[in-house]
Amino acid sequence: MTAELVRGQNHPLSQARLEIRVSAGTPIVAAATIGDEQGKVHGAEWVAHPGTPTLPGLEVSRQAAADHRLAVDLDAMPDAVHRVTVLLALPDADAPARFGAVAAPFVAVTGLDGTEIASFTLTGLDTESAVVALELYRRQGAWKVRAVGQGYAGGLADLFGDQDLPGAPALAAGIHQAVARGLARSVPAPPPSAADGDRARQPAAPARGGEHGGTAPQGAHGPVTPASTYGAPGASDGPGQPGPHPSAYPGAGSADPAGPEPASGSPVDYSHPRRQNAAPPPPPPTAPPAAPGQPAQPVAGDATGWSMDERLYNQVWGMFEDLARTTAAYRSAVDFAESRMDKELDQVLSDPRSRIGGQGDAAREAARTRHEALVDRAREALDRDLAQLAAEADVVEPALPPAYARWDNPVWHGYRLPMEIPMALRLGDLRLPEAERIRVPMLVRLPLERGLWIDSGRSGSLDGSFADSHELRRLALETAVAHAARLLAVYPPGEITVRVVDPAGSGAQALAPLVHTGVLDAPPAAGAAGVAEVLARLTERVDLMQMAIRGGAADSLPPGLDTAQQLLIVNEFPHGFDDRAVNQLRYLADEGPSVGVHLMMVADREESAGYGPLLDPLWRALLRLTPLADDHLADPWVGHAWTYEPPLVPPGSQVLQQVLTQVAEARRSWNR
Structure with missing residues (x-):
């Protein structure tokens, strides 16, 4: 029979191999610390978190998710370990920033067969962004679980500091950075369904x-x-x-205007x-x-x-x-x-x-x-x-x-x-x-809320054996063109505009379907001057749209401003880009989707590494895809490494050309 715990209550554990299941209404970070007989955590090497997910007898999730399963093997714990503490935190860059704004997290300790041993609902949280959910502790050779529910408004840094863990702020920052890095490999979860039970399986x-x-x-x-x-x-x-x-x-x-009037003082049913x-x-x-x-x-x-x-x-x-x-x-x-x-x-x-x-x-x-x-x-x-x-x-x-x-x-x-x-x-x-x-x-x-990074590096090959860098770049740009063609095909005429930046002009062959059919309003921008002009125009558009929306004056936008969704394809990055242009790309990746500006990068992540910290936020903001099969994506439930296969047009097929021709004709009719 399951023990439903309240704060401070404990329950004996009769099994050594356990799962700790966490369910929350928003993506959270799950971590755990191990402590000695006095509960002391001796250093960062005693903490399991997304950056370092395994310790002897303990494994946590590598990514933030609404649901987690932590694996615990008490028999595999070192003799010096007498306490395992389970921690939950909201991602540093996430919103809301407090547990009081989301559904109360639910934590259950189960056996490997799924049978619940004890459960605990963390109610009463408000401004806290990190919480000690529960702890497993050893007393006289036997293990027990205790519900804790201690929250910290200062997040993981305060939580680790309360445990006297050296370097608490740096460790907390490292955990959030590991979570942010994992975002680039996560398949986005679907939005909430309107009703449960829609799958009979x-x-x-x-x-x-x-x-x-x-x-x-x-x-x-x-x-x-x-x-x-x-x-x-x-x-x-x-x-x-x-x-x-x-x-x-x-x-x-x-x-319903024809419906009966509500009784005086009763709530109105809208x-x-x-x-x-x-x-x-x-x-x-x-x-x-x-x-x-x-x-x-x-x-x-x-x-x-x-x-x-x-x-x-x-x-x-x-x-x-x-x-x-x-x-x-x-x-x-x-x-x-x-x-x-x-x-x-x-x-x-x-x-x-x-x-x-x-x-x-x-x-x-x-x-x-x-x-x-x-x-x-x-x-x-x-x-x-x-x-x-x-x-x-x-x-x-x-x-x-x-x-x-x-x-x-x-x-x-x-x-x-x-x-x-x-x-x-x-x-x-x-x-x-x-x-x-x-x-x-x-x-x-749709509309896309995250841009795309089509990785043209060798990491795009599943076995790493694809050595022709020029061929990889061509395939990456063809993949981007296929994505852009699909977007153009599924939007009504005039509701999306595609712009291309090709500083070195190396993508002429792959971009030919977009250029020759006439679906582009302007030829691909070339050189550093072309890059600067396109980025300045799109950055200005984002600024104007945001000011109009925040000021409630959408009808005051300048006449002639293209209010259609915008897709910017950037080829051969970082060629032709200076620090200012990179910052503009970061701005478009962060702020553009909310006002209809979307970014599609075609670049080698390794070649772009020279920008260092300047590039990292841009990389994390985009969803990485590859032109060849690669197992770099993870699902939002279990975290399996899934093999991704790009949607390439079959060799010899004219379907893309035919579709783009129809789109171009419709755009010309719409513009007349």
């Missing part, structure tokens, strides 16, 4: 994420994970952007009486009913949503999360089987009587047999889930609209200019090594 078995740690609580499935407030597309609507999708505020509306208070249920399945005992046949668009686009978007995110969790369950089961076999073999070797002879051989063979049986059962469960996901992918992929579809999807052959901006855009595919056949579309919400 069973949740994956309890698991700890492999290398990267951190996953959502058991049973959370479908795209219901709270969106990251520091970069998740669709998480919030910035000034000047279109309002949220209707599903974000399902009960919003105005009172919801529309004919609108549901939640997103509509998924449409009835059109597939034939499944045979008894067999899984239901997958149907495209069976998730919750107001439109087919939204249902497909939610379904894709549900598939992404399901694949992450079922793979985490398999990896956790294999890890448990190997750990159990190692422990049994150690016991055999520790007994001198069983080291030699038939008795020892039999014990070792029995341990290996049990290990194989556990792995086989885990693989069987994984194969069953993967078969269902593969069947769903086979149904969903052909039904996707152009914004979500691959370039080889037949939907592009019947392409027509859209009348409104879609919910999201496909930036490529994601896959895991356990499920090579399944490709999950990587969708991000």
